[in-house]
Amino acid sequence: xxxxxxxAGNRPSFDVVTGVSxxxxxxxxxxxxxxxxxxxxxxxxxxxxxxxxxxxxxxxxALLFSSGLRNTAPFRELIGRHVTDAVIDRVAAEGRKGRLxxxxxxxxxxxxxxxxxxxxxxxxxSPGRYDxxxxxxxxxTAYPVLFPPVQIEGVLHFDGGTREQIFxxxxxxxxxxxxxxxxxxxxxxxxxxxxxxxxxxxxxxxVSERIPALGLGAIEIALTQGLIGNLYKIGTVLDSTxxxxxxxxxxxxxxxxGKDSFDTGQANRIYQKGLEWAKTLPWVDxxxxxxxxxxxxxxxxxxxxx
Amino acid sequence: MWWTGPRIIMxxxxxxxxxxxxGSRACPACQVIAPVAxxxxxxxxxxxxxxxxxxxxxxxxxxxxxxxxxxxxxxSEPGARPCSTAGLWPATGHRSTW
Numbered sequence: 497x498x499x500x501x502x503x504a505g506n507r508p509s510f511d512v513v514t515g516v517s518x519x520x521x522x523x524x525x526x527x528x529x530x531x532x533x534x535x536x537x538x539x540x541x542x543x544x545x546x547x548x549x550x551x552x553x554x555x556x557x558a559l560l561f562s563s564g565l566r567n568t569a570p571f572r573e574l575i576g577r578h579v580t581d582a583v584i585d586r587v588a589a590e591g592r593k594g595r596l597x598x599x600x601x602x603x604x605x606x607x608x609x610x611x612x613x614x615x616x617x618x619x620x621x622s623p624g625r626y627d628x629x630x631x632x633x634x635x636x637t638a639y640p641v642l643f644p645p646v647q648i649e650g651v652l653h654f655d656g657g658t659r660e661q662i663f664x665x666x667x668x669x670x671x672x673x674x675x676x677x678x679x680x681x682x683x684x685x686x687x688x689x690x691x692x693x694x695x696x697x698x699x700x701x702x703v704s705e706r707i708p709a710l711g712l713g714a715i716e717i718a719l720t721q722g723l724i725g726n727l728y729k730i731g732t733v734l735d736s737t738x739x740x741x742x743x744x745x746x747x748x749x750x751x752x753x754g755k756d757s758f759d760t761g762q763a764n765r766i767y768q769k770g771l772e773w774a775k776t777l778p779w780v781d782x783x784x785x786x787x788x789x790x791x792x793x794x795x796x797x798x799x800x801x802x
Numbered sequence: 803m804w805w806t807g808p809r810i811i812m813x814x815x816x817x818x819x820x821x822x823x824x825g826s827r828a829c830p831a832c833q834v835i836a837p838v839a840x841x842x843x844x845x846x847x848x849x850x851x852x853x854x855x856x857x858x859x860x861x862x863x864x865x866x867x868x869x870x871x872x873x874x875x876x877x878s879e880p881g882a883r884p885c886s887t888a889g890l891w892p893a894t895g896h897r898s899t900w
Contacts, residue, residue, distance in 0.1 A: 508865070508867070508869045509864065509869075510866050510869045510870060510871040511856045511857055511869055511870060512853065512856050512857075512869075512870040512871070513851045513870075513872075513873070514870070514871070514872045514873065515872075515873040515875070516872075516875055517872050517874070518875030519836075519872075519873030519874050520873075520875065521874040521875075522873055522875075523871075523873050526871055526873065535900025541892060570877045593861075593862045594858065594862075595856060596852050596854040596855075596859045597855040598844075598849070610843035611843055611849060612840065612841075612843055612844065613848075613849070613852060616852075617840065617841050619812045620838065620840055620841055621838050622837070622838035622839065622840050623838075624840055625840065628840045628841075637875070655851050657874070657875065661874050662872055662874055664870065666849070667848055667849065669846070670846055670849045670850045670853050671853055671857075671870065673850055673856040674850050674853035674856075674857055675857050675868065677854055678854045678857050678858045683866050683867065683868070684865075684866055684867040685867070686857070686867065686868035686869065686870070687867065687869050687870070688869075688870045688871075688872060689869065689870070689871045689872065690872045690874070691872070691873050691874065692874045693873075693874060693875055694874075695851065723874070730872075743846070752878070782805050794844065795827075
């Protein structure tokens, strides 16, 4: 979608970029915004295979001896290939202009959302800044239980999306205050673009009447509704001065939830949809945010009662 | 004997001076560089300051309109994606066909 938007020629140079989970990885290139960066976005989205991201651990071994079901050593290498020292130096250059890129992790011990100013990390005089930048990206995408947490200065961190899938609270409040403080005169209304890499409906599944199925299904329902709640929260925190523009994968777009997140065939279909979508840019405004009550396009068989 | 006391002292003195001002602690050029701490997580007040700069007047700005991009990752399909990546999808029930 970002790439299609760039091809359309009207993608802005964002003052502030925030990224949660894999949005943290994409955020670096969305901030930089050049043609080469767009190409990296395309490669990351369409060419990344499961083998590029993780190695499988035997389930029993992982449960007994590991901090995650998957080993993310390949993902660390993937980040290193694309988020090079030169890329981080360019982020630093953007930071010196005043632009801002923020990602989040969650402190695994106390559950606090930790916000990281990646432009500040990139601008740091410390020789360890490159490694820290890449480590933070790894931590910001470490989905708990599935991927191992990442230790930073003795603290375990994992995916910030565990706490907030959009930085609705702290960042939203800070943005609102900063904007009120800094803009004394009428200007074109500021715009917050919210890009959700999903459809905001619970994936279609006819659950079996077993604890794993019901448990996983319940988690998905709760977290999907949590994201919708975050959307409404940011709609409350950012006042009507702000235009909110939401983009998500249409709920009728066929996504097979049984395929791996990094299935390239499915990723390519979504990518093409994004390019197509960007030609018309049908943003959803705050009055039309989804409520989480959409019906599944297909029903399940009616279960026989006891 | 060549190695007399005064000569030894002279050699040590020359070594000391040529090493730089009598030891690294006394010489700015030889000071050990203290490790630079990496940035910590940013708090609300500090974030506000940086946002003020980001939304404030900047020389590189090409438009007056302020913009912010908020990217949400695969967590937007929180149950399904990790579930499938973990190979647990079959455990959730009857898989849909497409």
